[in-house]
Amino acid sequence: MTKFSDLALSPKILKAVEAAGYETPTPIQEGAIPHALAGRDVLGIAQTGTGKTASFTLPMIHMLARGRARARMPRSLVLCPTRELAAQVAENFDTYAQNVKLTKALLIGGVSFKEQDQLIDRGVDVLIATPGRLLDHFERGKLLLTGIEIMVVDEADRMLDMGFIPDIERIFNLTPFTRQTLFFSATMAPEIERITNTFLSNPARIEVARQATASETIDQEVVRIKPSRRDRTAKEKRDLLRSLILREGDKCTNAIVFCNRKTDVDIVAKSLKKHGFDAAPIHGDLDQSQRTRTLDSFREGKLRFLVASDVAARGLDVPSVSHVFNYDVPSHSEDYVHRIGRTGRAGRDGKAIMICAPADEKLLDAIEKLIDKKIPSLEMPVAEESEPRAERPKRERRRKTEKPAEAAPETPVEEAPVVASEEISESAAEPVESRDRSRDRRDRGRGKENKVMGMGDHMPSFIAMSFEERKAS
Incomplete structure (x- = not known):
């Protein structure tokens, strides 16, 4: 040797x-x-x-x-x-x-x-x-x-x-x-x-190796996602990404998540962070000092997930990356080889998982043709596993605060207190009779039998009086 x-x-x-x-x-x-x-x-x-x-x-x-x-x-x-x-x-x-x-x-x-x-x-x-x-x-x-x-x-x-x-x-x-x-x-x-x-x-x-081949130490998988609606593809892909990370468990010590667009890099990093994952973005539009700090943190093990554009796909030497997640299928098939090459370095074992939407099938075919290998398909996690963490506590809180209908106390009809009309005090009855008289005078003055809606029971009685009634009083 x-x-x-x-x-x-x-x-x-x-x-x-x-x-x-x-x-x-x-x-x-x-x-x-x-x-x-x-x-x-x-x-x-x-x-x-x-x-x-x-x-x-x-x-x-x-x-x-x-x-x-x-x-x-x-x-x-x-x-x-x-x-x-x-x-x-x-x-x-x-x-x-x-x-x-x-x-x-x-x-x-x-x-x-x-x-x-x-x-x-x-x-x-x-x-x-x-x-x-x-x-x-x-x-x-x-x-x-x-x-x-x-x-x-x-x-x-x-x-x-x-x-x-x-x-x-x-x-x-x-x-x-x-x-x-x-x-x-x-x-x-x-x-x-x-x-x-x-x-x-x-x-x-x-x-030293056939052109565009991936290391044999890398376990490759692809998950095909079928969005419920076209406009929900991005959200459901983020949910699926979190489910895949949770599925790997402790085996995923750190990972690079690759996106095709810089805007998606920021969105995915923010989403992961919101759901409790230690993640940060890196792409060409960020300040160089910030890119350097983020990359150093990832190399030193202080940062678990690095969400990156293809700026990080080539040549970066981070020896012990356990996983690579392709949030997007790369537009150029050669980029797939370079992305997954961030894991499984120096003879180590690595794992690469790619999310493929229906619109990406042609790109996936080009990748498999390039590497001359069929990438094994992985069953999509069930919906419960892909549920965002932030939504679970909200639903739990709603369940706790809402009382079931059958549990609500009911008062039997026979036990309801019955108040006789003669028990009503004189002082409570008088205002009602006064209001009724006022409405009658108002209706007679207008030549109408129906009551006017809008002012309710708070209209003073003198407003409804006719001119003759006012003069007589």
């Missing part, structure tokens, strides 16, 4: 790897690191969660240990599709380069330009960036890419999905032709194939 000590890495790097708790490289690391150390271009194709990040960070640290960076001219560049993935790559460099004097800068959105400019001005060996922020610095004249020796493109297929391919091509053209390129992706779409043919020179192709 190959060990890291067999890969010709420097002793300082091996010491850092050992301190991180790793001894045996993954297949992608074992295949890519020797070619990268030899200076060849590398095209790595592997499913998510197989250790692609270390397969380029370790050889980069080894090769960059010799030399020194110049101001505004970084020596290497790592491009990542999302801020979270870029920050994770930066953490990997900190871990593996702790015994080597290398400088780095992280260029991502949501952070002050001034702080990033100061790092670039001092000169950095490793520049880790998202394409948009990198080009912002370049166009402001704060950055030169002519000194790039090694260029890495991580999660290239995600770059394609997010529309970054024109930016990637422009960045390639700004770097020297003599650079070494390490290109990693989980899938190889035709557009990705075109870029590799254009910008990579005779690359060593390392493919």
